[in-house]
Amino acid sequence: MNAIDLIPEAITLARRFAQERGLDISFGVQDMCALANEPVSKRYDLIVDSFCLQSIVTDADRASIFAVVRARLKSRGYYLISTAMYEPERTYDPGFQYDTATGICYEEVPNDGSRHDGVEIDGTWYQPHRRHLTPTALRDELARAGFRVIFQGSGQGDLVCARSGQDD
Template sequence: MEVRVRYYYAEHEDAYRRLQQEGMTQWSELFEEGRAADFGAFPNREFLEHALRCLDLPATSEVDVLEYGCGTGPAACFLAARGFRVDAIDLIPQAITVARRFAAERGADVRFSVQDVCALADEPVRKQYDVIVDSYCLQSIVTDADRGRLFAAVRARLRDEGYYLVSTAMYDAERVYEPGFRYDPTTGICYEEAPYAASRQDMIEIDGTSYLPHRRHLQPMALRDELESAGFHVVSQEGLLKGDVVARC
C-alpha cells in the first residue's frame, strides 16, 4: 500500500495524531477556531441529506456504500445510522482507530479499514457499490496521475446504476494563501514549500524553491470537465462554490 512517502500522508498523519491528543472528533475541528466538538455536524452532512433523498436507490438495507477518506467516520456513521451497508477507508491508521471507537460508541455498523484510495486502482475489485462518497478527500489528491488513479478506482467499484457523491473544496477568490504556499491558477494546484527533510518524491522546483503538492482548488467548470473526462456524467453540481457533486458512470 502506498503511504508514507507520498505528499498527502505526513500532513494527515500529524493532524489525526493531534486530533486524538486534543480530544477532537473530526478533521474540521482542527481548522475552525472555537468550533465546539460535534461529531454529527460534519461539513457535507446537509449535502448528503439532500442528495440521498433524490437518488433512485433500493431500500437502504439493500444499498452498499463506500466512503473513502473517511477520517474519524462521522459521515460513515451517519450513513450506517440510516440503514445503509457501509464500508469506509482512510489511509491513516490512527484515523481508523478513532473511527472504530466512535462507531462502537454509537452502535454504528461500519466496516472500517486502512487503505490508500489511490492504490485501489491497482488492486482487484472485490466488491461494487451503489454509492461511493468523497467527504472532502479529493482536494488533497492533487496531481493529475493520482486523481486519475482515484477516479479509475471509483469507476471500477461503482455499480452500473450507482452514484458518486463528491464534496470538495473549490477555488475561492477570497481565500488568502499563507506564506510558503503558492497557487497556480492554470491547474488549480496549491503548492506548499517543502521542508528540508522532505522526500523528493512528488517534489517540484519553482523559481529555485522546492515545493510539494498540497491542495487542488478548481473552479466549477474545471471540476465538471475533469469528472466528465474521467468517465463520469455529472447529474448535479451544487453548494456555495459548486463543490457538491452527484455523478454517475
C-alpha cells in the same frame, strides 16, 4: 458497509463514532489510489468522498482514484463528493503557491538535497499539497474520467455523480 481512509487516526475516530451509534461498518486503513491495481471484489450503490479529493493532487493519482471509483460503482450507483474548491478571495499562507492553470496549491519544502516530488518556483522548491479547482474545471475533469455530474450544490464543492451513460 465499508469505509476506508489513508490516515489511521481518522479510522480510529470513525470506528469509535460508529460503535457509539451502533453501526455495523467495516473500517480499514487503505490508500485508495493503490486500489487501482487490485481486482474488484465488490461493487457499491454509493461511494462517498468527504474532503479527500482535494488532497489527491497529481493528475496520475486523480486518474487512479477515479478509475477505482468507476470500477467499484454499480452501474446505477452514485459517487458523492464534498471537496474544497477554488475561491478567488482565498489567500494562502506564506510558504504556499497557487497555480491557477492547474488548481494545484504547492507547499514550500526545504532545499536540503532530499528527494521530493517538487517543482521549483522562483528559486524555491515546492511540493503539491492540495488541489482547488474551479467548478467548471472539476466538472470537466469528472467528465473526462467517465462521470456525469447530476447535481452540484450552490457552494460548488458538493456534487453527486453517476457513471457516464447512466440514466438518473
